[in-house]
Amino acid sequence: MLLHQGDLRDLMKYSQAEKSDTARRLTNLFSEPELVEHDATFMEKGLIHRTARGELVRSKSEVIVADLLYGFGLPYSYEQPFTGSDGSVKYPDFTVDDAETGCLVLIEHLGMLSDPGYVRRWTKKLEWNRSMPS
Known part of the structure; x- marks a missing residue:
């Protein structure tokens, strides 16, 4: 608690x-x-853990994801806050805003799916993401 x-x-x-x-x-x-x-x-x-772009991230896996996005020239944000209709705030690992298509892509590194508590938290976050307006 x-x-x-x-x-x-x-x-x-x-x-x-x-x-x-x-x-x-x-x-x-x-x-x-x-x-x-x-x-x-x-x-x-x-x-x-520092990315090629110079930002600090939480894990080596996130460094790999960030460096791949950067290497492909994709403009991304790390842990950009999103406020849901219920007023709660979530922080996806990476957000890519594709100006060409107008699509917003959220990328999550799911590194602990063997942990039941982690899976429960991820499932709730996924449901929250799906409830966001398009």
């Missing part, structure tokens, strides 16, 4: 990679740490 006061979006900021204590650790045991500056903060290069 999580209790919070204020806007839930403020709490979501703490899930960003640059807020991660793990990402800020300098824990190279056998070599000198290689520090990378990001938004006036220094992080160990081996413990962060």
Whole structure:
């Protein structure tokens, strides 16, 4: 259970990679740490996930997806917020806005489908996505 006061979006900021204590650790045991500056903060290069475009993402798999989209020249957004008709906000992993067709494509990396809790959350998010107006 999580209790919070204020806007839930403020709490979501703490899930960003640059807020991660793990990402800020300098824990190279056998070599000198290689520090990378990001938004006036220094992080160990081996413990962060940075795309070719320079943004921080949550996993190595998301780096692969982001770099493929970038390599194909597709304009994408990472974790762009969407507000549903019920007022709730969801953050798809990637959003590609195809100006040529007018289609908006949401891309999710489903990396933990062996976890029943993850599957339940994904199923709810999928239902929410399907309820969005076209």
